[in-house]
Amino acid sequence: MTSxxxxxxxxxxxxxxxxxxxxxxxxVIQVVALQGALLGVMPLVVHQHISPAAAxxxxxxxxxxxxxxxxxxxxxxxxxxxxxxxxxxxGLLPSMILGAAATGFAMVFASGLPLADEHTAALLVPAxxxxxxxxxxxLITRTKAISQVIGYLVLENGIFLFGMxxxxxxxxxxxxxVLLDLxxxxxxxxxxxxxxxxxxxxxxxxxxxxxxx
Amino acid sequence: xxxxxxxxxxxxxxxxxxxxVINKTKALFAGRQGPPLLQVYWDIAKLMHKxxxxxxxxxxxxxxxxxxxxxxxxxxxxxxxxxxxxxxxxFAGDVILFAYLLGLARFFTTAAALDTGSPFEGMGAxxxxxxxxxxxxxLFLAFLVLVRLSGSLSLAxxxxxxxxxxxxxxxxxxxxxxxxxxxxxLAECCRIPVDDPNTHLELTMIHEVMVLDHSGPLxxxxxYAASLKLFVLGTLLLHVLxxxxxxxxxxxxxxxxxxxxxxxVVVGIVExxxxxxxxxxxxxxxxxxxxFCAFGFALLIR
Numbered sequence: 110m111t112s113x114x115x116x117x118x119x120x121x122x123x124x125x126x127x128x129x130x131x132x133x134x135x136x137v138i139q140v141v142a143l144q145g146a147l148l149g150v151m152p153l154v155v156h157q158h159i160s161p162a163a164a165x166x167x168x169x170x171x172x173x174x175x176x177x178x179x180x181x182x183x184x185x186x187x188x189x190x191x192x193x194x195x196x197x198x199x200g201l202l203p204s205m206i207l208g209a210a211a212t213g214f215a216m217v218f219a220s221g222l223p224l225a226d227e228h229t230a231a232l233l234v235p236a237x238x239x240x241x242x243x244x245x246x247x248l249i250t251r252t253k254a255i256s257q258v259i260g261y262l263v264l265e266n267g268i269f270l271f272g273m274x275x276x277x278x279x280x281x282x283x284x285x286x287v288l289l290d291l292x293x294x295x296x297x298x299x300x301x302x303x304x305x306x307x308x309x310x311x312x313x314x315x316x317x318x319x320x321x322x
Numbered sequence: 323x324x325x326x327x328x329x330x331x332x333x334x335x336x337x338x339x340x341x342x343v344i345n346k347t348k349a350l351f352a353g354r355q356g357p358p359l360l361q362v363y364w365d366i367a368k369l370m371h372k373x374x375x376x377x378x379x380x381x382x383x384x385x386x387x388x389x390x391x392x393x394x395x396x397x398x399x400x401x402x403x404x405x406x407x408x409x410x411x412x413f414a415g416d417v418i419l420f421a422y423l424l425g426l427a428r429f430f431t432t433a434a435a436l437d438t439g440s441p442f443e444g445m446g447a448x449x450x451x452x453x454x455x456x457x458x459x460x461l462f463l464a465f466l467v468l469v470r471l472s473g474s475l476s477l478a479x480x481x482x483x484x485x486x487x488x489x490x491x492x493x494x495x496x497x498x499x500x501x502x503x504x505x506x507x508l509a510e511c512c513r514i515p516v517d518d519p520n521t522h523l524e525l526t527m528i529h530e531v532m533v534l535d536h537s538g539p540l541x542x543x544x545x546y547a548a549s550l551k552l553f554v555l556g557t558l559l560l561h562v563l564x565x566x567x568x569x570x571x572x573x574x575x576x577x578x579x580x581x582x583x584x585x586x587v588v589v590g591i592v593e594x595x596x597x598x599x600x601x602x603x604x605x606x607x608x609x610x611x612x613x614f615c616a617f618g619f620a621l622l623i624r
Contacts, residue, residue, distance in 0.1 A: 119494040202606045209613045
């Protein structure tokens with residue numbers, strides 16, 4: 110079981126690096142969708158016995174993270190007629206190296222944490238920390254509103270991974286609530302993206318510092 | 323003994339077929355009928371019957387390079403075991419010999435390109451060496467992971483390790499190494515995201531531009547060596563990707579050949595669905611391969 114989980118986590122980490130290194134917004138959205146799908150299936154792998162509730166959460170996660178949100182983002186991308194390139198503040202290669210360094214840091218840091226015995230061997234904690242850090246890097250280095258949404262999604266994926274540790278204890282309501290929050294957040298941001306676009310003819314968040322009538 | 327014979331036979335005969343399969347896959351994706359699967363054999367045979375044109379500025383290096391290129395890649399092919407069978411040549415530390423046999427082939431190809439004195443070929447040589455600087459560390463990091471996994475310093479021991487250690491235990495680093503090796507394969511064999519083997523625009527070429535001045539049998543040797551290199555690196559990758567053993571020897575050989583042809587189809591698909599990267603983006607891809615392999619190693623020593 111753990112080996113399957115570990116390979117899935119490695120895939121998540123690899124997708125992190127892809128999200129940092131790819132220059133097309135569309136590709137980045139697809140990468141995040143794939144990551145969401147992986148995360149959705151993961152509770153089923155972690156659980157020894159699959160309850161209907163867990164299966165429901167898993168299904169809802171896959172539906173939301175892999176299908177609904179990416180579709181919304183793609184729509185926003187199309188409607189706002191954004192240029193397809195990512196245009197990060199620092200180059201793609203430095204951000205990838207930064208992401209790799211963050212992953213390494215997460216590993217070192219996680220090995221120093223006083224974890225419960227059943228969590229020390231698995232990659233879950235380092236992977237979640239690394240994903241959160243990569244989300245931060247995406248948020249900091251990308252200037253377009255829509256790529257910041259993507260950074261936010263990756264960040265949330267990291268937190269979701271961390272929640273996987275508590276998968277036995279976390280009640281269903283909390284998980285559904287988190288998913289709802291995420292959905293509403295992205296929904297609102299997609300509307301805002303449209304408005305920013307109409308007001309400024311650009312999605313560069315740096316320009317939001319300027320006052321405008 | 324039979325296994326040795328089959329190993330040599332496959333190594334000598336099969337490689338051009340891989341190029342044929344790649345070309346056929348690309349043609350099918352483009353909705354064309356494409357050249358027949360055996361076209362590359364005919365091409366090589368045709369080139370062997372032609373005369374050689376030698377520029378007066380070239381020296382013996384120009385003639386030696388294709389020969390050295392072919393022989394070194396062939397020797398490297400002897401070090402790599404095919405399927406679950408032992409390699410014809412194997413000793414502790416042959417990993418390094420393997421990497422530098424490929425390095426020697428590259429050195430002679432670039433030396434021959436410089437030997438012609440043509441600025442175009444010099445440019446191609448510079449590009450080839452630049453990208454090799456990034457591909458080689460990635461290859462060594464991949465080997466490092468395998469050495470750490472198997473505890474063996476010979477290529478045969480390393481590559482058979484995924485067979486014995488029940489791949490499920492250490493699947494995570496192997497996944498990373500497989501990704502890294504696939505990128506190395508694409509870069510070393512000049513396939514599409516890095517280099518386009520069909521292009522005739524000098525400004526975008528890497529490998530093709532270095533061999534522009536070679537003709538006749540010399541060019542045939544280069545073509546054959548290129549397919550051999552694809553075969554050798556593909557075999558290397560298959561050990562990490564499909565560490566399976568069927569049982570009876572005949573079945574294992576059949577499985578191995580099928581896997582190899584499948585890999586050629588995958589390469590063809592990658593070439594069909596991807597565009598060539600901009601020249602300045604190629605180092606990103608290779609650095610990513612290096613990062614993946616380094617990351618696999620970090621997972622192992624964690």
